[in-house]
Amino acid sequence: MMSDSRVSSVIQEWASSYPGPAHSQPLNPSMSNQLAQMDMLQYQAPGLGRGGGEDRGSETMMGMSYLPYSSSCLSSTSSSNHHQSHAATQQDFSSFLLPALRAPVNKRSISKDSPEYRQRRERNNIAVRKSRDKARRRIVLTQQRAMQLQEENQKLQMRMGQLTQELDTLKHILSQRHLQGPEDAAAGDASI
Amino acid sequence: MMSDSRVSSVIQEWASSYPGPAHSQPLNPSMSNQLAQMDMLQYQAPGLGRGGGEDRGSETMMGMSYLPYSSSCLSSTSSSNHHQSHAATQQDFSSFLLPALRAPVNKRSISKDSPEYRQRRERNNIAVRKSRDKARRRIVLTQQRAMQLQEENQKLQMRMGQLTQELDTLKHILSQRHLQGPEDAAAGDASI
DNA sequence: AAGAATTGCGCAATAC
DNA sequence: GGTATTGCGCAATTCT
Numbered sequence: 069m070m071s072d073s074r075v076s077s078v079i080q081e082w083a084s085s086y087p088g089p090a091h092s093q094p095l096n097p098s099m100s101n102q103l104a105q106m107d108m109l110q111y112q113a114p115g116l117g118r119g120g121g122e123d124r125g126s127e128t129m130m131g132m133s134y135l136p137y138s139s140s141c142l143s144s145t146s147s148s149n150h151h152q153s154h155a156a157t158q159q160d161f162s163s164f165l166l167p168a169l170r171a172p173v174n175k176r177s178i179s180k181d182s183p184e185y186r187q188r189r190e191r192n193n194i195a196v197r198k199s200r201d202k203a204r205r206r207i208v209l210t211q212q213r214a215m216q217l218q219e220e221n222q223k224l225q226m227r228m229g230q231l232t233q234e235l236d237t238l239k240h241i242l243s244q245r246h247l248q249g250p251e252d253a254a255a256g257d258a259s260i
Numbered sequence: 261m262m263s264d265s266r267v268s269s270v271i272q273e274w275a276s277s278y279p280g281p282a283h284s285q286p287l288n289p290s291m292s293n294q295l296a297q298m299d300m301l302q303y304q305a306p307g308l309g310r311g312g313g314e315d316r317g318s319e320t321m322m323g324m325s326y327l328p329y330s331s332s333c334l335s336s337t338s339s340s341n342h343h344q345s346h347a348a349t350q351q352d353f354s355s356f357l358l359p360a361l362r363a364p365v366n367k368r369s370i371s372k373d374s375p376e377y378r379q380r381r382e383r384n385n386i387a388v389r390k391s392r393d394k395a396r397r398r399i400v401l402t403q404q405r406a407m408q409l410q411e412e413n414q415k416l417q418m419r420m421g422q423l424t425q426e427l428d429t430l431k432h433i434l435s436q437r438h439l440q441g442p443e444d445a446a447a448g449d450a451s452i
Numbered sequence: 453a454a455g456a457a458t459t460g461c462g463c464a465a466t467a468c
Numbered sequence: 469g470g471t472a473t474t475g476c477g478c479a480a481t482t483c484t
Contacts, residue, residue: 188470193462195471200460203473210402217409224416231423238430245437383455385477391457392475 179185371377 189463191471192464196462196473197460199472199474207399207402210399210406214402214406214409217406217413221409221413221416224413224420228416228420228423231420231427235423235427235430238427238434242430242434242437245434380455381478384457384479387456388458388477389475391459395458
């Protein structure tokens with residue numbers, strides 16, 4: 069009784085943390101996608117031939133080898149940052165077609181070191197930290213929840229064993245008694 | 261009976277996934293740190309004064325405002341990458357002290373576009389993808405485990421209620437019988 | 453001593 | 469418009 073309230077409090081803490089972020093799941097425990105929605109969706113190694121690689125084998129979990137997304141176009145000789153945005157956009161191609169006037173020096177000066185850009189980045193960085201912190205907390209809560217549930221489960225099973233044994237004992241006693249008085253409608257009810 | 265085996269199989273899948281990564285936990289279920297070891301360890305906002313910031317408030321979970329780690333030294337005017345390594349190392353300071361000879365142009369040419377560097381990066385990128393994939397799977401497994409445990413818990417509690425009711429019924433019947441035969445040592449035993 | 457694994461971070465794309 | 473989430477690469481660190 070006491071332990072139940074303690075457990076449920078943490079469970080609720082978890083519950084309030086989990087459906088929270090976004091998604092607004094429809095409260096439908098359909099037991100198939102309600103937990104795979106956060107992660108693990110469409111994460112796969114991109115086919116992308118290029119099989120002539122080093123094949124530093126012995127490391128293929130689940131059969132899919134962890135090939136890089138675009139191990140070819142690794143230009144970025146100088147300037148700019150390392151990000152080549154795996155999914156090639158028109159912007160990226162334009163930088164190849166016109167190597168003279170690049171984004172950082174043109175593009176209406178909306179790029180890079182404009183204070184506006186920096187501010188956007190800063191805000192996003194804060195948001196990212198916050199989001200990841202939240203995710204970490206959620207993970208910890210889920211783990212705690214699982215452990216508490218397991219603990220509670222063990223207790224319940226132990227208690228169930230006790231109750232079952234008691235019940236058997238009483239049934240046995242009653243069956244002994246009933247050898248002389250057959251008005252045991254309750255016994256059949258209890259065996260369900 | 262059947263459902264038990266089904267549940268335990270997934271539990272074991274989770275268990276085999278969890279203590280796996282590293283750490284090599286000493287098999288000691290001391291109920292305090294066995295789940296906080298993976299994440300959320302020493303993750304805190306770095307004190308780091310600098311309180312004169314914009315204070316775009318209204319976003320402070322758990323009381324700690326998500327200030328940037330080092331929002332001051334944002335040089336990186338050109339060359340090199342964005343990384344200023346939050347925890348200042350001697351290397352980083354040397355770059356400030358000697359702005360003439362930098363790492364990318366000096367440093368024995370072990371930097372950046374050497375094929376050796378690229379290979380290291382590529383390997384690490386693969387490892388990172390793999391590790392994160394693993395983490396995602398682990399999270400999903402933990403969630404599944406929690407849900408299954410909760411389900412099992414509800415069943416157990418329902419069953420417990422049934423058993424308790426049966427027990428009460430039988431006890432009542434026995435007490436009625438015992439009004440004429442006081443050999444009920446078992447009743448006291450069952451009430452424990 | 454060297455390579456894999458983990459982790460915090462910033463960036464950019466995208467979702468909301 | 470803005471924040472929130474997410475995949476990714478980088479670098480530092482830790483583990484093996």
